[in-house]
Amino acid sequence: MQNALPPALTITPPDHPLSGRVSPPGSKSITNRALLLAALAEGTSRLTGALKSKDTALMARALREMGVTVDEPDATTFLITSPGRLQAPAGPLFLGNAGTATRFLTAAVATIVGTVVVDGDEDMRLRPILPLVEALNTLGIDARSPSGCPPVTIHGTGSFGQGRVEIDASLSSQYVSALLMAAPLGEGPIEIALTGKDIGARGYVDLTLAAMRAFGAVVEARDDGSWLVQPTGYKAADFHVEPDASAATYLWGIEALTGGRIDLGVSADAFTQPDAAAKAVLAQFPNMPAVIDGSQMQDAVPTMAVVAAFNNHPVRFVGIANLRVKETDRIRAVANELNRLRPNLAREEGDDLIVNADPSLMQSAQRNATSRIETYHDHRIAMSFALAGLKMGGVTILDPACTGKTYPEYWDMLAGLGVELTPTA
Structure with a gap:
């Protein structure tokens, strides 16, 4: 139908x-996390039980545009083969109204050498992203969002920086997850800390941490409002989506x-x-x-x-x-x-x-x-x-x-x- x-x-x-x-x-939230992490890992990863929907299709397409091979052998499986780093796409990344893909990729593309524009449809252009952009700026990343919403322009140098970054996550836990998932590609350890204890749907950060660890990241929860991420990069893995x-x-x-x-x-x-x-x-x-x-x-x-x-x-x-x-x-x-x-x-x-x-x-x-x-x-x-x-x-x-x-x-x-x-x- x-x-x-x-x-x-x-x-x-x-x-x-x-x-x-x-x-x-399959879970949209977990599928889009696993797609990105597999794309940041050198080698071939197999995702099973995954969701095939508009949101995950937009994420997969964006990854393909950045040099990642994404195959779909059946209705619930992705095979992702990556050199371990994203490459600059030929044009802007269009992500519709997919909030997870837009927020996650805004941070991840900062590891690219080159300029990337992350954009969405008219609804996505009304969804706030400024707290994430400001956090990237703190890490020395040139990210700009004149309206405080997409489109976001990121001038990447291939580094995600190091040190401590604070983030206001009261509007969305996706800002925290975006920083966490990109942090293993930093030059040194990165501490991510909340500016306050308010965070939308904290449980989704736990999903992020579990997925990161499945792909080889080393991340430690320091307290209720901060996490320390080591610059380990990621390793390809087989991953089942609940x-x-x-x-x-x-x-x-x-x-x-x-x-x-x-x-x-x-x-x-x-x-x-x-x-x-x-x-x-x-x-x-x-x-x-x-x-x-x-x-x-x-x-x-x-x-x-x-x-x-x-x-x-x-x-x-x-x-x-x-x-x-x-x-x-x-x-x-x-x-x-x-x-x-x-x-x-x-x-x-x-x-x-x-x-x-x-x-x-x-x-x-x-x-x-x-x-x-x-x-x-x-x-x-x-x-x-x-x-x-x-x-x-x-x-x-x-x-x-x-x-x-x-x-x-x-x-x-x-x-x-x-x-x-x-x-x-």
């Missing part, structure tokens, strides 16, 4: 619990709303990704907590918010200010679209999101009204609001193809569970 998706899909609520076996795709916990949240949401049972082939506690914490929250439906701190499971917040619309009592989501600088302003987008399902179903209060739960919506499967959900080119808005269509009649998802960013088979998965999806103009 993904290759020929219509402009919109209308969901018919199933009249039975949804059960079955679903294998989530399933995507963010994708799994939709399956856990399906279980909660329909009373079904979906076998993911992996238990929630086997994930190393922070979004897996959403499983315990969703399992409490229809009595989810009155206050949910989404700071360490940010990509799961849209899923939890849509499920919370059917909860027995209102839910306030806190610690989610960073959602305003994702693919879209997800706080505003979720509030807007919940209110499209029912007026005053949600509201913004500062950077908190309040969902005024209405359990009577669980009985609205046969209503005749139509809710056409705007997705804002954001895959997570499309996938999370599809869950509302499992309980409410008339839910139509606009631009369903945007799910290809991280979960190309999402609609096929729903259809495979027995959900009727009707193409709509």
Whole structure:
């Protein structure tokens, strides 16, 4: 279905619990980390269980443009052969709205001898990157971003420098991960320290450290806010990518709303990704907590918010200010679209999101009204609001193809569970 998706899909609520076996795709976050680290390692690395999606395709294409051989022998494997250093591309690197690829490569291309422009689409050009650019400048790297967002121009000399660099990671942990992954190519040890204790989704830094060590890096956590990285470079390795916990949240949401049972082939506690914490929250439906701190499971917040619309009592989501600088302003987008399902179903209060739960919506499967959900080119808005269509009649998802960013088979998965999806103009 993904290759020929219509402009919109209308969901018919199933009249039975949804059960079955679903294998989530590989983790986008881990795949893009492993692709970059393999490209920085001399030799051939094999990545298995990897995600093949728009975001990872953009990363792979950029690596090819910098002299790395990236082969794809099957649907979940990458073979990466690299001389251990990136080469200057012939033109700007275009990375769409892939935040991980854009932030990670902004740091990594500083190890190139030459000038590199890292750019994205109109949405990416609204996403802040100045804290990372300023940190690179501290290391003696000539990086410039006049708007504070992409495009970024980096004049590399082949060195990532050495010494201590401080970074404000309150907007995104990806800034820290970008510096960490490039640091083993420094001239000497590099200490990376937070300017404050606030960091968006700290668990993703742990994913970065694990992947770095798998490719031979030596990195030590000095305390809660600093890391020391040795100039070891990287070694080629075979690396298995675990399933995507963010994708799994939709399956856990399906279980909660329909009373079904979906076998993911992996238990929630086997994930190393922070979004897996959403499983315990969703399992409490229809009595989810009155206050949910989404700071360490940010990509799961849209899923939890849509499920919370059917909860027995209102839910306030806190610690989610960073959602305003994702693919879209997800706080505003979720509030807007919940209110499209029912007026005053949600509201913004500062950077908190309040969902005024209405359990009577669980009985609205046969209503005749139509809710056409705007997705804002954001895959997570499309996938999370599809869950509302499992309980409410008339839910139509606009631009369903945007799910290809991280979960190309999402609609096929729903259809495979027995959900009727009707193409709509």
